Amino acid sequence: MARIIVVTSGKGGVGKTTSSAAISMGLALRGHKTVVIDFDVGLRNLDLIMGCERRVVYDLVNVINGEATLNQALIKDKRCSELFILPASQTRDKDALSIEGVGKILEDLAKDFEYIVCDSPAGIERGATMAMYFADDAIVVTNPEVSSVRDSDRMLGILASKSRRAETAEEPIREYLLLTRYNPERVEQGEMLSVEDVQEILSLQLLGVVPESKAILNASNSGTPVILDTDSDAGQAYSDIVARYLGEDKPQRFIVKEKQGLFKKLFGGK
Amino acid sequence: MSLLDYFRSRKTNTASVAKQRLQILVAHERASRNQPSYLPKMQQELLAVIRKYVHVDEEAISISFEQNGNEETLELNIVFPDEMRAG
Ligand SMILES: Nc1ncnc2c1ncn2[C@@H]1O[C@H](COP(=O)(O)OP(=O)(O)OP(=O)(O)O)[C@@H](O)[C@H]1O
Ligand SMILES: [Mg+2]
Helix, strand or coil, X not given: CCEEEEEECCCCCCCHHHHHHHHHHHHHHCCCCEEEEECCCCCCCHXXXXXXXXXXXXXHHHHHCCCCCHHHHCEECCCCCCEEEECCCCXXXXXXXXXXXXXXXXXXXXXXXXXXXXXXXXXXXXXXXXXXXXXXXXXXXXXXXXXXHHHHHHHHHXXXXXXXXXXXXXXXXXXXXXXXXXXXXXXXXCCCCCHHHHHHHHCCEEEEEEECCHHHHHHHHHCCCHXXXXXXXXXXXXXXXXXXXCCCCCCCCCCCCCCCCHHHHHXXXX | CCHHHHHHHHCCCHHHHHHHHHHHHHHHHHHHHCCCCCHHHHHHHHHHHHHHHCXXXXXXXXXXXXXXXXXXXXXXXECCCHHHHHC
């Protein structure tokens, strides 16, 4: 049985696509056949982050409309043979995604794949609700910032009431917190919500913390999911996240400031 | 306490302000999320009925809805003006 994972946030620009790319690559690298689907109809970007933008021929909406088969639309990743990408279309038609259409595609993919990662668009419009509806697991991507935390909580509300699992009264969606763009230094200075604060407010199981990192821009510049940058802090953070998702016990990292500078030593610290 | 901490503590800790605000907001939004959609209208209509008999403010009436498993409770709270209680 495939597991459908939605990567969601409500608020835009918090790191959903970055996380979807990294997590799907991470699952595939561990030998799990994985497909990552871009649900951001009209504003596709996952192809660019995955570095396959020039290989897009057909997209999600083409498949829904019967204009292409799944096999024609799926792009096989060049770095990892277990990973496939299903791009979003650039159509401006908001109703292009139907619940039946999406349901059918997911059902077909579930026969072939172990993990189906759905990169949700921002907001609570159709694309976002479609990406969430069929989910088994939800990764709620949050920044340590008030509007992001509030929107994450709203998404939890929608997951709990308007998803397939909610409607059929099955076991509820498993929800995880992924806190990203974290800056331990600012947390220490009382300028940023801490991971404990966010966890306490949302009461979610913490999948991991991704630090604010230069590696992310480098990765997106070159179209390489950051998890492949194994020397980078963000790459390692995402590796841990994948491991924890798969049930491994990894202690949390990147939540305290690593080095103590000379200044701090001189004036004493905690 | 180090010298650095001293200077830090003089600044307001904005993160704790953020946390407090979020806790209140999230609790409020969670409570109203589970409410049936007729609740605001019902509140208005109840208010109109009560106002036929007692002069109360809009804020004097509050309705809360709670769900515990299969049990749903609707709590109606009306604060009567002071002069009424005295009389
Ligand atoms: N940990 C991080 N450190 C630094 N920059 C980051 C980090 N995570 C994401 N970013 C940057 O934030 C921006 C938004 O990221 P991304 O596109 O993944 O967000 P999104 O949630 O998918 O956005 P949208 O809601 O528009 O789909 C990008 O420029 C990305 O490089
Ligand atoms: Mg995105």
